[in-house]
Amino acid sequence: MTEQVESLIRKDYAAGFHSKIESDTLAPGLDEDVVRFISAKKEEPQWMLDWRLKAFRAWQEMEEPTWAHVHYPEIDFKALSYYSAPKSMADKPQSLDEVDPELLATYEKLGIPLHEQATLAGVAVDAVFDSVSVVTTYRAKLEEAGVIFCPISEAIKRFPELVKKYLGSVVPQKDNFYAALNSAVFSDGSFVYIPKGVRCPMELSTYFRINEMNTGQFERTLIVAEEGSYVSYLEGCTAPMRDENQLHAAVVELVALDDAQIKYSTVQNWYPGDKDGKGGIYNFVTKRGICHKNARISWTQVETGSAVTWKYPSCILKGDNSVGEFYSVALTNNFQQADTGTKMIHLGKNTSSTIIAKGISAGRSNSAYRGLVRINAGASGARNFTQCDSLLIGDRCGAHTFPYIESKNPTAVIEHEATTSKVSDDQMFLCQQRGLDAEKAVSMIVNGFCREVFKELPMEFAVEAGKLLEVSLEGSVG
Amino acid sequence: MLDIRNLNARVEETEILRNLSLNIKPGEIHAIMGPNGAGKSTLGNILSGRPGYEATSGEIEFNGKNLLEMDIEERAREGLFLAFQYPVEIPGVSNMEFLKASVDARRKHLGQPELSSFDFMKIARETSKRVSLDAAFLKRGVNEGFSGGEKKRNEIMQMMLLEPSLCILDETDSGLDIDALQVVAAGVNSMRSPERSFIVVTHYQRLLDFIVPDYVHVLAGGRIVKSGGKELALELEAKGYSWLEDEVA
Ligand SMILES: Nc1ncnc2c1ncn2[C@@H]1O[C@H](COP(=O)(O)OP(=O)(O)OP(=O)(O)O)[C@@H](O)[C@H]1O
Ligand SMILES: [Mg+2]
Numbered sequence: 001m002t003e004q005v006e007s008l009i010r011k012d013y014a015a016g017f018h019s020k021i022e023s024d025t026l027a028p029g030l031d032e033d034v035v036r037f038i039s040a041k042k043e044e045p046q047w048m049l050d051w052r053l054k055a056f057r058a059w060q061e062m063e064e065p066t067w068a069h070v071h072y073p074e075i076d077f078k079a080l081s082y083y084s085a086p087k088s089m090a091d092k093p094q095s096l097d098e099v100d101p102e103l104l105a106t107y108e109k110l111g112i113p114l115h116e117q118a119t120l121a122g123v124a125v126d127a128v129f130d131s132v133s134v135v136t137t138y139r140a141k142l143e144e145a146g147v148i149f150c151p152i153s154e155a156i157k158r159f160p161e162l163v164k165k166y167l168g169s170v171v172p173q174k175d176n177f178y179a180a181l182n183s184a185v186f187s188d189g190s191f192v193y194i195p196k197g198v199r200c201p202m203e204l205s206t207y208f209r210i211n212e213m214n215t216g217q218f219e220r221t222l223i224v225a226e227e228g229s230y231v232s233y234l235e236g237c238t239a240p241m242r243d244e245n246q247l248h249a250a251v252v253e254l255v256a257l258d259d260a261q262i263k264y265s266t267v268q269n270w271y272p273g274d275k276d277g278k279g280g281i282y283n284f285v286t287k288r289g290i291c292h293k294n295a296r297i298s299w300t301q302v303e304t305g306s307a308v309t310w311k312y313p314s315c316i317l318k319g320d321n322s323v324g325e326f327y328s329v330a331l332t333n334n335f336q337q338a339d340t341g342t343k344m345i346h347l348g349k350n351t352s353s354t355i356i357a358k359g360i361s362a363g364r365s366n367s368a369y370r371g372l373v374r375i376n377a378g379a380s381g382a383r384n385f386t387q388c389d390s391l392l393i394g395d396r397c398g399a400h401t402f403p404y405i406e407s408k409n410p411t412a413v414i415e416h417e418a419t420t421s422k423v424s425d426d427q428m429f430l431c432q433q434r435g436l437d438a439e440k441a442v443s444m445i446v447n448g449f450c451r452e453v454f455k456e457l458p459m460e461f462a463v464e465a466g467k468l469l470e471v472s473l474e475g476s477v478g
Numbered sequence: 479m480l481d482i483r484n485l486n487a488r489v490e491e492t493e494i495l496r497n498l499s500l501n502i503k504p505g506e507i508h509a510i511m512g513p514n515g516a517g518k519s520t521l522g523n524i525l526s527g528r529p530g531y532e533a534t535s536g537e538i539e540f541n542g543k544n545l546l547e548m549d550i551e552e553r554a555r556e557g558l559f560l561a562f563q564y565p566v567e568i569p570g571v572s573n574m575e576f577l578k579a580s581v582d583a584r585r586k587h588l589g590q591p592e593l594s595s596f597d598f599m600k601i602a603r604e605t606s607k608r609v610s611l612d613a614a615f616l617k618r619g620v621n622e623g624f625s626g627g628e629k630k631r632n633e634i635m636q637m638m639l640l641e642p643s644l645c646i647l648d649e650t651d652s653g654l655d656i657d658a659l660q661v662v663a664a665g666v667n668s669m670r671s672p673e674r675s676f677i678v679v680t681h682y683q684r685l686l687d688f689i690v691p692d693y694v695h696v697l698a699g700g701r702i703v704k705s706g707g708k709e710l711a712l713e714l715e716a717k718g719y720s721w722l723e724d725e726v727a
Contacts, residue, residue: 425529425530426566427567427568429528429550430562430565430566430568430620431568431576432549432550432554433526433528433554433559433560434554434576434579434580434583434636434640435551435554435555435580435583435584435587435640436551436579436580436583437551438551440579444571444575444576444579445571447570447571448568448569448570448571448619448620449569449570450570451571452570
């Protein structure tokens with residue numbers, strides 16, 4: 001089957017179009033003036049600028065990390081542009097009718113309906129195009145429930161106390177190289193606030209899209225769930241096909257206060273580069289949540305895109321009885337590289353975490369699971385269950401597992417299971433003998449492999465994720 | 479239906495089937511018996527196009543088409559079905575999803591519309607009852623954790639749903655308890671029709687008490703060494719195979 005597996009069809013990256021939208025793009029380069037420029041463009045208060053500058057100065061002292069199991073040419077951070085906004089956004093539209101039709105068309109092409117009446121029932125959408133939040137739907141309805149869902153640039157102005165209190169509280173400016181860079185130059189992203197005891201009446205969703213050439217996208221997302229509240233948040237990402245690599249360095253912070261629950265789902269489909277490994281997004285993301293007493297944070301991610309992925313959605317289980325979950329499917333094909341996993345930091349008593357990580361490698365790709373489970377001395381009764389499964393398609397790809405376990409409390413119970421399997425010839429033959437073509441067979445087998453993770457996704461996303469896998473695998477069998 | 483003429487076939491570098499000819503007309507049931515390693519499964523694999531099995535010479539005509547030129551899935555869609563001697567598991571893929579995809583593929587090939595999930599579910603439930611599998615098996619992963627007998631019944635269920643024109647049963651009876659054997663036989667008998675043919679590979683005459691064949695062939699050393707009616711099976715049961723090998727030699 002190996003040959004069969006290696007030569008199947010290759011369809012184009014479906015989201016790989018580029019929209020002709022006039023934009024305001026800052027010349028490449030990075031210094032304090034750029035930081036000031038971004039802050040001024042956003043009409044930010046002084047405290048925000050100071051916060052950015054502090055991050056920028058810290059970043060200048062930092063080195064790019066090299067420990068991840070990925071290889072890519074050195075990134076020239078000065079050759080990137082740090083701000084690009086569709087021109088028509090200069091006077092921000094007040095309603096959808098005022099949004100540039102080209103822009104709406106772009107989202108339509110992506111299958112993301114921004115028109116409220118057409119929007120999937122019960123999903124509010126915030127769309128971020130290059131560096132700016134373009135439109136947020138269903139705001140009125142959300143505000144009725146007291147839920148704030150708006151671009152973070154707007155939150156900085158409208159809810160400065162909330163932003164000041166929580167921004168950087170989970171991922172400090174100096175946390176790591178990319179987080180520091182993001183803190184200095186982030187241009188937009190989403191802000192979510194769920195008041196005490198409120199169950200957010202609909203799924204919240206953000207779609208990110210990089211359009212301009214040579215721009216980096218640095219979005220910043222902050223979600224605060226007050227005591228006893230609940231929110232489910234979905235994030236989707238795409239980019240046009242370009243021969244150059246593009247940088248995406250996002251930071252996501254989640255704060256789940258006592259008894260709150262945040263479900264954060266991602267379907268990441270950044271352009272992965274072509275079949276020869278040319279182009280694609282470098283995706284260096286810091287995602288972290290903090291759980292207070294009895295709180296629960298679930299990260300569910302389906303990662304099929306990007307040329308290089310460096311991403312470890314993590315949970316700090318600070319409060320007693322808090323729960324962290326990580327469900328992940330990472331698929332790499334052709335020359336993609338992914339180093340992804342999670343960190344579960346157990347601080348409180350009786351905290352528990354579950355990690356289900358599924359890695360699928362095809363073509364000449366490499367994927368690595370890197371996970372840390374740390375049980376601090378005070379975390380008596382902590383429990384972790386980790387299951388890491390790798391599925392190989394063909395024999396030129398690789399899968400690696402780097403589990404780190406640090407336990408300082410003897411009462412902790414940590415279980416770790418790992419498996420590596422291949423799509424077997426016999427499975428393929430069974431499917432084909434029943435009339436399925438090779439492609440359908442592989443995608444079915446792979447979907448089956450991911451089932452435990454997919455069932456954690458909200459319904460519409462699960463369907464999308466399944467289709468995405470199918471498309472991403474094209475070219476892996478034949 | 480199926481016409482095999484002077485077939486030679488090999489697996490990897492080894493010649494397995496030698497100069498094998500077999501003609502099966504619509505509605506007929508042919509039983510194939512023979513010692514271990516004779517090439518019975520190889521024949522099923524060649525007919526279904528399993529990778530690694532290669533016909534080096536000879537011709538096979540299936541429903542008027544050149545079988546050897548067709549892809550695995552084309553043969554399947556055209557109505558060739560192989561019930562596996564050792565059914566494989568596909569974890570996480572529900573039996574229902576798998577069955578629907580296969581039935582849809584066949585229907586599409588025949589120019590029929592896809593069944594709605596609702597209609598399919600109804601048919602699948604009825605069919606599972608016919609092979610005495612609880613409907614819960616439809617939700618489980620394909621063969622995942624099924625017992626040996628359950629796997630075989632699952633194969634028969636697939637066959638019933640796909641309504642193939644040529645069914646090849648490779649030792650579907652081995653590993654079955656008496657009741658399951660009857661279930662499988664009843665399933666096959668219910669599918670007998672003037673348009674449908676069967677190749678039943680078995681080691682046991684017992685199965686042929688339930689599924690009465692039109693012809694019995696003995697395959698040994700990669701060739702058909704004797705053919706006869708259903709009474710040949712009884713003779714084999716009594717005498718074994720060695721007398722045949724002597725006869726050929
Ligand atoms: N994939 C393979 N690689 C190497 N040899 C093979 C392969 N498949 C079959 N053979 C060989 O071909 C010969 C015929 O095998 P086959 O499975 O067709 O026998 P069979 O008649 O079905 O036997 P049984 O009654 O034990 O099922 C055997 O010697 C077997 O070892
Ligand atoms: Mg056999």
